[in-house]
Amino acid sequence: MSDHPPFPDPSSDGAAAALSLALRLAARSDEAEGIVSLTLVDAAGAPLPPFTPGSHLLVECAPGVVRAYSLCNAPAERHRYLLGVLREPASRGGSAAVHEDWAVGRTVRVSLPRNHFPLSEGPGRVLLLGGGIGITPLLAMAEHLHAQGRPFALHYCTRTAARTAFAERLQQAPFSDSVHLHHDDGPATAAFDAARILGERGPQDHLYACGPAGFLGHVMEIARQQGWPPSHLHQEVFQANVEASPGDQPFEIVVANRDITVLVPAGETALHALARAGIDVMFSCEQGVCGACVTGVVEGEPDHRDQYLTDADRARNDCFTPCCSRSRTSRLVIEL
Structure with missing residues (x-):
């Protein structure tokens, strides 16, 4: 992933400060088994801030509970934000x-759109691969690519037809000929054949994949075997496994600009330890995927366990994700 946002503003008071828009839930619909779509609009009908394909919102789902959800409508639309x-x-x-709780008419607090999964510009074909709910950012990409007249193919993998969200929308889209649905329980002729699909590569093609970690691991490994250049591979993880290590040691976090020291025990995340000490850090996924909690590091060596920071980010040694990462040194000095 790339195009990281800047670190949280030092004047920010955590996630609440990012939720600068109050929108109305205008519609909700059951899209598939266990999946709802939500249409958010400005209560006065004003145009919404623009977004680019691959963008997401931070959304207050309940008081104090903030999550990141991808925007899945056409970026050209300014009258609504659509989430799945x-x-x-x-x-x-x-x-x-x-x-359980969201009813039409509800006021919903969200952030401005932000993009950690931007779509590149270029002459090559774009291959979109979605697993499960990972289809959501790819929908906006497909709408944008079609509007631009750029060649693309969208492959959408789900366990069953009943769990395939937005299927009717895709089947009725003007770009439906570029859409391929693959269900684990479907006919063998429609099975997802990653080696074949990824083997049909042009020199300027780009791959965008989104879904669970297992799906992405499979896709990216085959892409590398097929000779895709690393710079042409783009992914966004929708699930991650954050596990404690038996060798975890306690360490201290010093919040330099607040003159506060917090002990992080072996069995607790830095994010939770900071919250326990009354220090509010913006967060969302708590799995090292979204980047909402990226925090500046002044001194010490982080033990990176996220799936968000790039190798270059880690080499600079000036930031870490407190939701899942720890410290290789006994003391980590951060700045909020």
Whole structure:
């Protein structure tokens, strides 16, 4: 992923400061098993801030619970933001609140659109590969590519037809000939053959993939085997496994600009330890995927365990993700 946002503003008071828009939930619809679509509009009918394909919003799902959801309508639309939300089986309060509590007419606090998964410009064909709810940012990309007249193919992989969100929209889209649906329980002739699909590569083609970590690992490994240049591979993870290591050690976090020191025990994340000490850090996924909690590092060596920062980010040694990363040194000095 690239095009990282700047670190949170030092004057920010956590995630709440990013939620600068108050929108009205104008419509909701069941799109597939466990997935709802949500249409957000300005209550007075004013145009919404523009967004680029691949963008997402930080959304307050419930008081104090902020999550990141991709925008999946056409970027040319200024009258609405469209989100698709999967109810996670092990929801920690975000998607469950959306599915159970959100009624039409509700006021929803969201951030301005931000993009960690930007679509490149260029003459080559674009290959879009979506797994499960990972289809959402690819929908906006497909709409944009079609509007530009750029060649693309969209392959959408799900377990069953019943879990295939936005299927009717894709089948009725003016670019439906470029859409291919693959279900695990579907006919063998429609199975997802990554080696074949990725083998049909032009020298200027770019690949954009979004979905669970296992799906992305499979796709990216085959792409590398097929000779895709690393600079032409783009991915956004919608699920990540953040696990403790048996060798984890406690460490201290010093918040330099607040003159506060917090002990992070072996069994607790830095994010939770800071929150316990009354220090509010902007966050969303708590899995090292979205980048909302990226924090500046002044001194010490982070133990990076996220899937957001690039190798170049890590080499600079000036930031880390407190939601999942730890410290290789006994003391880590940060600045909020």
